[in-house]
Amino acid sequence: MHLSRTVFAFWAAGLTGHIVLLVVLLTRHRARTFPVFTTLIAANILNSIALYEIALRGSAHTYFIAYFAFASLDLVLQLAVTYELARHVFCPTGTWAPDIRKGFLLLVLTSLAIAFVLACLPSPPEKTILRTLLDRGNLFSSALQCELFVGMIAFSSTANLPWNTHVARIAQGLGFYSLVGLITEAGHNILAGTSIAYQNVTYLRMSTYLLCAGYWIVMLWLPAPAPQELPEEAQRQLFTLQRRVEYDLRKLRALKR
Amino acid sequence: MTIRNLDFFGFLFVFLAVILGIGTYYYLRNRRRQLYPYGNWDELLKRLAPLDHQNLERIAADPTALAAQDNHWVETMSPEDIWRLLGGMRGIEVMEKNCSVLVDLVFYVQQWYPEALLIAEQLRLNAREVEWHIGRLKATAKSGRPPAAAAEYLQQAVAIYFQMTREVLALYQQGNLPGLADLQRAL
Numbered sequence: 162m163h164l165s166r167t168v169f170a171f172w173a174a175g176l177t178g179h180i181v182l183l184v185v186l187l188t189r190h191r192a193r194t195f196p197v198f199t200t201l202i203a204a205n206i207l208n209s210i211a212l213y214e215i216a217l218r219g220s221a222h223t224y225f226i227a228y229f230a231f232a233s234l235d236l237v238l239q240l241a242v243t244y245e246l247a248r249h250v251f252c253p254t255g256t257w258a259p260d261i262r263k264g265f266l267l268l269v270l271t272s273l274a275i276a277f278v279l280a281c282l283p284s285p286p287e288k289t290i291l292r293t294l295l296d297r298g299n300l301f302s303s304a305l306q307c308e309l310f311v312g313m314i315a316f317s318s319t320a321n322l323p324w325n326t327h328v329a330r331i332a333q334g335l336g337f338y339s340l341v342g343l344i345t346e347a348g349h350n351i352l353a354g355t356s357i358a359y360q361n362v363t364y365l366r367m368s369t370y371l372l373c374a375g376y377w378i379v380m381l382w383l384p385a386p387a388p389q390e391l392p393e394e395a396q397r398q399l400f401t402l403q404r405r406v407e408y409d410l411r412k413l414r415a416l417k418r
Numbered sequence: 419m420t421i422r423n424l425d426f427f428g429f430l431f432v433f434l435a436v437i438l439g440i441g442t443y444y445y446l447r448n449r450r451r452q453l454y455p456y457g458n459w460d461e462l463l464k465r466l467a468p469l470d471h472q473n474l475e476r477i478a479a480d481p482t483a484l485a486a487q488d489n490h491w492v493e494t495m496s497p498e499d500i501w502r503l504l505g506g507m508r509g510i511e512v513m514e515k516n517c518s519v520l521v522d523l524v525f526y527v528q529q530w531y532p533e534a535l536l537i538a539e540q541l542r543l544n545a546r547e548v549e550w551h552i553g554r555l556k557a558t559a560k561s562g563r564p565p566a567a568a569a570e571y572l573q574q575a576v577a578i579y580f581q582m583t584r585e586v587l588a589l590y591q592q593g594n595l596p597g598l599a600d601l602q603r604a605l
Contacts, residue, residue, distance in 0.1 A: 304433070
């Protein structure tokens with residue numbers, strides 16, 4: 162299988178970007194906080210090397226099957242990263258708030274249904290079953306990710322839960338990529354696989370991903386702003402306030418009885 | 419382009435509009451909350467429900483600080499008079515809600531004057547005390563005891579609430595903060 166110069170340049174840039182990002186994650190000790198995200202990046206490195214080897218030595222069909230397998234793994238890992246980010250935002254102490262958990266489950270189910278309907282709607286021109294499945298799968302994945310991120314923003318805002326800096330940066334990158342991906346995958350689903358427009362849409366998606374990888378490299382390299390320490394005076398006041406509230410609550414409880 | 423693809427683009431357009439709409443709404447909401455953690459000035463003032471402050475002053479007044487004839491009036495004020503002057507149960511509920519707004523008003527000032535924390539904490543404690551008195555009052559009303567039994571709680575709650583309004587006004591006056599005139603009208 163012959164690779165054009167442009168495709169090779171994208172491949173090389175993607176691989177370099179992923180390697181740098183993995184090094185940042187490991188050396189800046191972010192891998193401990195984001196193990197699934199680190200796995201996703203490591204899987205992408207493996208994906209790039211394996212697909213390159215297959216593209217050079219294997220047949221087009223083998224390449225496509227391998228591509229499909231890696232795309233499925235990518236989808237699963239991206240969803241796992243979304244769950245990892247949700248855990249950071251919604252259960253920082255390790256316990257999900259009961260109202261958030263129920264709402265989050267509802268959000269996932271609704272998002273799955275809407276993304277499924279959206280992915281089933283387009284009627285692609287003549288393509289192989291595997292290619293159609295891949296294009297629909299990518300559209301489904303982008304739509305689902307967009308819905309989950311917007312839902313998470315809405316939930317965190319309603320529940321007044323803050324986003325840790327690094328969690329927010331990873332989510333921003335993935336969210337932006339999914340939003341652009343939604344548009345490019347819509348194009349993929351209605352264009353013929355061999356057309357130039359189809360290729361250009363692919364380049365747009367790849368460029369967006371490279372942009373996001375660059376953003377993650379910079380943001381995850383930078384340290385998160387150090388949390389402000391509570392002044393001693395404020396700590397004392399909070400302690401007194403808490404004692405007073407406890408006392409008042411006891412009085413109120415006694416009143417109820 | 420097939421009709422099905424047209425439907426797809428219609429659905430995609432609506433989907434994108436909704437996603438971007440919801441995302442922008444919550445983004446702006448978060449930003450506004452970061453800028454004004456306790457709401458902006460107009461929203462805070464809107465939350466203050468009207469109460470007749472002359473009546474509150476009469477209920478809360480310290481008899482020694484008043485002229486002879488007023489002093490006599492306060493001493494002879496019956497529980498029914500207090501209840502009527504405050505505006506009954508509605509007045510009590512308004513007072514309870516206004517307490518939390520008063521605390522927020524001080525936190526609003528604290529964005530520029532961190533030293534207002536002490537007053538804010540004091541007001542928070544006062545607000546809890548008002549809640550406590552109101553709780554007793556409601557319990558008395560539920561148990562069917564005569565209003566005379568609750569007059570003491572009511573008068574104390576009004577006195578604390580009135581004191582809170584004066585403290586907030588004094589804080590705004592000392593800081594020479596904008597919006598003092600609006601606040602004086604609202605309180």
